[in-house]
Amino acid sequence: MALLTARNISLGYDSIPVAEGLNFHVDSGDYLAVVGENGSGKTTLIRTLLQLQNPLGGEIVLDDGLRKNEIGHLPQQTAIQKDFPASVREIVISGCQGRAGLRPFYTREEKELAEESMELMDISELAVKCYRELSGGQQQRVLLARALCAARKILLLDEPASGLDPSAAARMYDLIEKMNGKGIAIIMVSHDITAAVNYAKHILHIGDNIFYGTKEEYIKSEIGRAFIKEHRGGETA
Amino acid sequence: MDKIIIYMQYPFVQNALIVGILIALCSSLFGATLVLKRLSFIGDGLSHVAFGATAVAAVMSFADDMLLALPVTTVSAILLLKSGQNAKIRGDAAIAMISAGALAFGYLIMNIFSASSNLSGDVCSTLFGSTSILTLDRKDVWLCVLLSVFVLTVFVLMYNKIFAITFDEDFAKATGVRADEYNLIIAVVIAIIIVLAMNLVGALLVSALIVFPALSAMRLLSGFKQVMICSASLSVVCALSGILISILAGTPVGATIVAVDAVAFGIACFIGRASRGARK
Ligand SMILES: Nc1ncnc2c1ncn2[C@@H]1O[C@H](COP(=O)(O)OP(=O)(O)O)[C@@H](O)[C@H]1O
Ligand SMILES: [Mg+2]
Numbered sequence: 362m363a364l365l366t367a368r369n370i371s372l373g374y375d376s377i378p379v380a381e382g383l384n385f386h387v388d389s390g391d392y393l394a395v396v397g398e399n400g401s402g403k404t405t406l407i408r409t410l411l412q413l414q415n416p417l418g419g420e421i422v423l424d425d426g427l428r429k430n431e432i433g434h435l436p437q438q439t440a441i442q443k444d445f446p447a448s449v450r451e452i453v454i455s456g457c458q459g460r461a462g463l464r465p466f467y468t469r470e471e472k473e474l475a476e477e478s479m480e481l482m483d484i485s486e487l488a489v490k491c492y493r494e495l496s497g498g499q500q501q502r503v504l505l506a507r508a509l510c511a512a513r514k515i516l517l518l519d520e521p522a523s524g525l526d527p528s529a530a531a532r533m534y535d536l537i538e539k540m541n542g543k544g545i546a547i548i549m550v551s552h553d554i555t556a557a558v559n560y561a562k563h564i565l566h567i568g569d570n571i572f573y574g575t576k577e578e579y580i581k582s583e584i585g586r587a588f589i590k591e592h593r594g595g596e597t598a
Numbered sequence: 599m600d601k602i603i604i605y606m607q608y609p610f611v612q613n614a615l616i617v618g619i620l621i622a623l624c625s626s627l628f629g630a631t632l633v634l635k636r637l638s639f640i641g642d643g644l645s646h647v648a649f650g651a652t653a654v655a656a657v658m659s660f661a662d663d664m665l666l667a668l669p670v671t672t673v674s675a676i677l678l679l680k681s682g683q684n685a686k687i688r689g690d691a692a693i694a695m696i697s698a699g700a701l702a703f704g705y706l707i708m709n710i711f712s713a714s715s716n717l718s719g720d721v722c723s724t725l726f727g728s729t730s731i732l733t734l735d736r737k738d739v740w741l742c743v744l745l746s747v748f749v750l751t752v753f754v755l756m757y758n759k760i761f762a763i764t765f766d767e768d769f770a771k772a773t774g775v776r777a778d779e780y781n782l783i784i785a786v787v788i789a790i791i792i793v794l795a796m797n798l799v800g801a802l803l804v805s806a807l808i809v810f811p812a813l814s815a816m817r818l819l820s821g822f823k824q825v826m827i828c829s830a831s832l833s834v835v836c837a838l839s840g841i842l843i844s845i846l847a848g849t850p851v852g853a854t855i856v857a858v859d860a861v862a863f864g865i866a867c868f869i870g871r872a873s874r875g876a877r878k
Contacts, residue, residue: 408768411768411771411772412771412772413768413771413772428774429772429773429774430773430774430775431774432772432773432774433773434769434772434773436766436768436769444816445634445765446630446815446816446819446820446821446822446824446825447761447765447820447821447822448820448821448822451761451821451822451823452765455758455761455762455765455766455770456769456773458758458759458762458770458773458775459770459773459774459775460774461758465754465755465756465757465758465759466758467758489821491820491821493820494820507769511769511773517772
């Protein structure tokens with residue numbers, strides 16, 4: 362059975378819809394890219410899938426075996442305050458809080474997981490550094506390391522490469538692919554259509570027209586061809 | 599110096615110091631969370647509610663003001679937290695109304711029903727803290743110790759959860775942390791702290807006691823745990839010096855402690871700016 366199934370869901374705020382009639386499903390080990398114009402509702406979709414807001418209609422069905430604390434998340438723009446005092450290590454291990462449940466302290470396994478995630482993101486030497494003093498790209502990697510601590514079955518990423526230079530972005534996509542290779546399902550919102558069609562297995566396009574299907578079908582479809590043509594030129598692919 | 603040593607031998611001074619240290623410790627621990635969650639105004643509003651409740655308790659001649667102030671403040675804390683989360687009702691407007699209303703009613707009630715001949719003295723001591731910290735009996739000290747142990751235990755057990763929901767509540771919720779329940783517990787603990795701290799510095803100065811040490815620590819340090827430890831130590835040191843100064847100089851206890859906190863904040867700002875400048 363699919364990890365997550367969306368049945369005819371509509372998204373929006375205060376009963377004003379942003380996107381309607383979305384149908385798709387994500388199997389374990391799948392890699393779904395969500396693409397669409399700015400303001401088409403991609404972030405809203407991610408927040409709805411995470412149950413941070415309710416869909417206006419339709420239903421989202423999670424597989425019986427998928428618990429909330431097996432989900433990882435990389436937010437688009439975190440409202441984290443500029444003056445928050447926190448070290449990189451403190452932030453990364455906070456990704457284990459969901460699996461800790463009511464237990465007050467982190468176990469040795471969880472501490473090791475945090476160290477591994479930092480190593481994977483190449484931020485081990487920043488561990489005691491203050492988050493607010495890092496560059497945008499470094500901050501992004503810290504948050505992805507935190508997401509890795511939380512993600513056991515599925516990882517939802519909202520514009521993971523935003524604010525990164527091209528080589529850092531390429532590394533980010535490689536890392537995500539590595540996670541996917543380990544069997545973690547990925548739902549990734551991306552502005553970068555080239556990366557989306559390079560890495561994803563399925564594509565969900567939202568906006569005035571809606572498309573859901575495999576990447577190959579998307580590249581051949583009219584809506585996909587138009588979108589790729591329009592956006593590839595602008596990207597530093 | 600000799601004078602301090604002599605004073606230290608009096609039980610009332612010892613009691614005041616024990617209670618002062620405990621209250622300063624407890625109140626500083628949740629200060630950073632309140633500041634970082636942009637909830638410091640809740641501390642302010644709650645202290646006014648606690649003032650109103652204390653006034654009512656005094657008029658109804660409750661055996662202990664806390665018996666009324668504690669539950670009323672706790673319920674208000676929960677309500678304010680809920681309204682703060684609801685984006686449609688602006689939390690701060692609700693708090694402004696509640697806190698000013700509670701203040702007005704509290705004063706009115708004291709004014710109309712008070713049998714005391716020294717009304718303005720009573721009001722003043724509820725608002726700015728009384729010298730009652732110097733007249734504590736065994737029972738007061740034990741109650742304070744008990745509540746402080748509770749607050750400290752909750753803090754230690756919830757430290758990692760507090761960090762997670764303070765740093766990024768959405769991420770915490772999305773990944774299965776029970777943020778709403780934890781927020782509720784935090785609100786209750788803050789209510790306890792406020793009622794406790796009101797005895798030390800009075801209703802109007804409570805939020806200063808909670809927020810100043812955290813703000814100072816945040817100027818100096820950049821890790822969450824470091825900030826917690828620093829603000830707790832700073833708060834204890836300031837409370838100790840405040841109490842001693844007030845005994846020696848005969849100044850009001852609450853105002854003296856908060857003044858020391860404010861001076862410490864000024865120094866922390868200066869050091870923070872200097873060290874940041876040096877790094878550049
Ligand atoms: N908190 C909010 N309240 C009301 N409308 C919102 C809110 N956040 C976003 N929107 C609106 O929803 C639409 C979709 O936004 P979003 O999901 O962020 O788009 P995307 O991520 O695809 O760029 C936009 O028109 C935006 O103005
Ligand atoms: Mg977005």
